Amino acid sequence: MSNASRVMIVALVIVNLTGCALHSRLFPPAPFSDQAPCALPPTASKDQVIAHLNQNITGAAGGSGIVAWRSSHVQIRMPGLPPLPATLAVEAPRNLRLRVSNPFTGGEEVDMGSNDEQFWVWMKQMDPPQVITARHEELPFAGQYLPIPFQPDWLIEVLGVIPMDPTEYQMEPATPDSRIVELVANRISPTGQQVRRVVRVDRCHGIVLEHRLETPQRQLIARATLAKHHRDAATGHVMPGLYVIRWPQAQAQLSISVNKVDVNPRSVAGVWDVPHKPGCPQVDLREWARQVGPVQVTAPPPMGPGQAPQPLEQPGRAVLWKPATDSVSEADRFSPPSAPQSAARP
Numbered sequence: 005m006s007n008a009s010r011v012m013i014v015a016l017v018i019v020n021l022t023g024c025a026l027h028s029r030l031f032p033p034a035p036f037s038d039q040a041p042c043a044l045p046p047t048a049s050k051d052q053v054i055a056h057l058n059q060n061i062t063g064a065a066g067g068s069g070i071v072a073w074r075s076s077h078v079q080i081r082m083p084g085l086p087p088l089p090a091t092l093a094v095e096a097p098r099n100l101r102l103r104v105s106n107p108f109t110g111g112e113e114v115d116m117g118s119n120d121e122q123f124w125v126w127m128k129q130m131d132p133p134q135v136i137t138a139r140h141e142e143l144p145f146a147g148q149y150l151p152i153p154f155q156p157d158w159l160i161e162v163l164g165v166i167p168m169d170p171t172e173y174q175m176e177p178a179t180p181d182s183r184i185v186e187l188v189a190n191r192i193s194p195t196g197q198q199v200r201r202v203v204r205v206d207r208c209h210g211i212v213l214e215h216r217l218e219t220p221q222r223q224l225i226a227r228a229t230l231a232k233h234h235r236d237a238a239t240g241h242v243m244p245g246l247y248v249i250r251w252p253q254a255q256a257q258l259s260i261s262v263n264k265v266d267v268n269p270r271s272v273a274g275v276w277d278v279p280h281k282p283g284c285p286q287v288d289l290r291e292w293a294r295q296v297g298p299v300q301v302t303a304p305p306p307m308g309p310g311q312a313p314q315p316l317e318q319p320g321r322a323v324l325w326k327p328a329t330d331s332v333s334e335a336d337r338f339s340p341p342s343a344p345q346s347a348a349r350p
Contacts, residue, residue: 040209042208042209043056043208043209043210044056044207044208044209044210046182046183046207046208048207049175050170050173050174050175050187051170053175053185053187053205053207053210054168054170054173054187055170056210057167057168057205057210057212058167058168060164060241060242061096061164061165061166061167062167068239068268069241070164070165070241070243070267070268071095071096071165071268072093072094072095072096072099072165072267072268072269072272073093073094073163073164073165073243073265073266073267073268073269074091074092074093074094074265074266074269074272074275075091075092075093075262075263075264075265075266076091076264077262077263077264078090078091078092078260078261078262078263079260079261080104080258080259080260080261081258081259081261082257082258082259083257086107087107087261088104088105088106088107088113089104089105089107089110090102090103090104090105090260091103092163092260092262093269093272093275094160094163094165095165095272095276096160096165096166097120097160097166098118098119098120098140098156098157098160099117099118099119099120099160099272099275099276100117100118100123100156100159100160100163101115101116101117101275101276102114102115102116102117103115111128112128113127113128113129114126114127114128115135115279115281117156117276117279118140118156118160118276119276119277119278121139121140122137122138122139122140122278123137123138123140123143123156124136124137124138124278124279124286126279126281126284132295133281133283133284134284134285134286134287134292135278135279135280135281135284135285135286135287136287136288136289136292137278137286137287137288137289138288138289138290140156140157142289142290143155155217155226158215158217158226159228159249161215162215162228162230162247162249163247164212164243164244168187168203172189172191173187173188173189173203174187174188174189175187175188176188178204182207183206183207183208184204184205184206184207184213185204185205185207186202186203186204186205187202187203187205188200188201188202188203189201190220193217197219198219198220199217199218199219199220199225200216200217200218200219200220200222201215201216201217202214202215202216202217202218203215203216204216209233210242211230211233211242212230212244213229213230213231214227214228214229214230215227215228215230216228224252225251225252225253226249226250226251226252227249227250227252228247228248228249228250229247229248229249229250230244230246230247231244231245231246231248232244232245232246233245236267239267241267243262243265244262245261245262245263246259246260246261246262247259247260247262248260
């Protein structure tokens, strides 16, 4: 047997032993092209659209869906600040963790997340330094005091690990040719408000373009625009590479760019635990609120050439973002993220 033949046999054995995890590391996800054939018929019903979307989460015969994912290659962008490196992890039904670092020192600046029982927020510049915790049912109270419009349940749905209940939604055409449709559900939010939950879908390709929360009068509460969709060549999972989230009433915007996604990671031990920060005791939200009073969210000053970003300020003067009106372009909807890679599990 020639040396070349031996090398080929060894390579095939390695691929068969390691399965799809190696395949998806060696071969990056395929860009989601707007020119690709439609995944759904042009007259697809509401149930057909939702079944297609849910298949990405629940899995099809012989394949797994997306129950959880994480990435340590995340960039957070906020107007007036440079890109901030971050890690992001999510798992159905209520597990979420976002940690943001200083781009110059590498030190952690923000840690926020949730688990089945509670959610938390920690920011390095808080004075006194504390990890603020609250139970999910306290979200209405939290909105008056936290400098971040944090809605864990909605964000976890946006990040694509919660299947949709077809009995909850109605489908409405959003464009004259009905290629873009909106799935609309009426809900009671964690804050006790009646809200419209809107999911905007490309019915041709079967991908989600936007999530919205609105009042019954259709006043926007929050919007998440999804773009740069890509399909993993090994698993067939479709994921956005860009999430642009806006809270108009708080004049807030946050862009999350995600690369090198690990789908259904084998080990997430401790990720969903409330963090223990040295010198930062855990404090219940109501106790913290008595200490500091309501938070005023203000805009950071624009950065000039060569200027370093202003630090996050103390509660009561929290500087996290400024109003912005830029939007995701049509081209971005089908553009892959920079150097995309995936580490999906078989």
